[in-house]
Amino acid sequence: MESSKSNNIERKALSRIQEHERQNWTSIAFIWIGTMICIPMLMVGGIFSSSMTLANTTLAAFLGFAICSFIMVLTGIQGTDLGLPCTMCATKAFGDKGSSFLMSVVILIAQLGWFGVQTATCATAFNTLLMYWNISFPFWLSCIIWGGVMLFTAVYGFKFMKVLNYIAVPALFILCSYGAIYAISTKGFANLLAYAPETAMPLSSAVSIVIGLFAVGTVINADYSRYAKIAGIPYWLQSWVYYLLQYL
Secondary structure (H helix, E strand, O other): OOOOOHHHOOOOOOOOOOHHHOEOHHHHHHHHHHHHOOHHHHHHHHHHHHHOOHHHHHHHHHHHHHHHHHHHHHHHHHHHHHOOOHHHHOHHHHHHHHHHHHHHHHHHHHHHHHHHHHHHHHHHHHHHHHHOOOOOOOHHHHHHHHHHHHHHHHHHHHHHHHHHHHHHHHHHHHHHHHHHHHHHHHHOHHHHHHOOOOOOOOHHHHHHHHHHHHHHHHHOOHHHHOOEOOOOOOHHHHHHHHHHHHOO
C-alpha cells in the first residue's frame, strides 16, 4: 500500500482527472494569479513604463491578454470537459506522436528560458537580501537551492501549488499594491499620466510582447482547467458553448 506521503506526488500527468478529484475554481484562479505576478511580468511592465505612456501601457496589456484569454477559454473548455492535459487534448489534431513531440518542444523551449530567468532572479534577490546582514553566499548554490524549490512544486503538482499560492498570492498582491501606492504618493498620479518617453515603443510591438510573454500559458491551460468542476454549469450555457465550438 502506498504511503500517504507518496500519494501527494503528482501521478496523473497524462491520465484523466476523475469527477471526485475536481477542484473549486478558486484553486485554479489562485494558481494562475500566482503565475501572472512573476518577475518576467514585472520586468516587461518596467520596460513598458519607461518606453510608453501609461494609457498605451494599459491598452497594450489589455489587448495582449484579451487575445491570450480568448485562446485560454477554448483550451480551458477542452481540458475541463475531457479532464486531460494539453498534450493528450492535442492528440486529436496532431496524433499521439505528433502531439507528444510538438508539445514537448514548445514547453521545452519556452520553459528553459522561463525557468532560468526565474531561478537566477530569485537567487539574486536572495543573495542581495543576505548582503544586508553582511552574509556572503555563493550565487551558484543559491540557484541550485531556489531552482530545487521550483522543481519541488512540479513534482508534487496541483495540490502543492494550490496551497502555496493561497499563501503567495495575497503576499504578492500586497507587495504590488504597496509599490503602486508608493509611486503615486511620491510622484503624483498626474505626473504618471503626463509622462511621455522620448522614444516611444509602438503599440503593436507592445501587444506582441504581451502575447509572447504568456503564449505558453494559453497552450498549457488544459493542464490546470482539467481540475475544474463542471457541475453547476447551466445546460443552456453548455449547449451554447458546444454549438459555438462546432463552427469555429
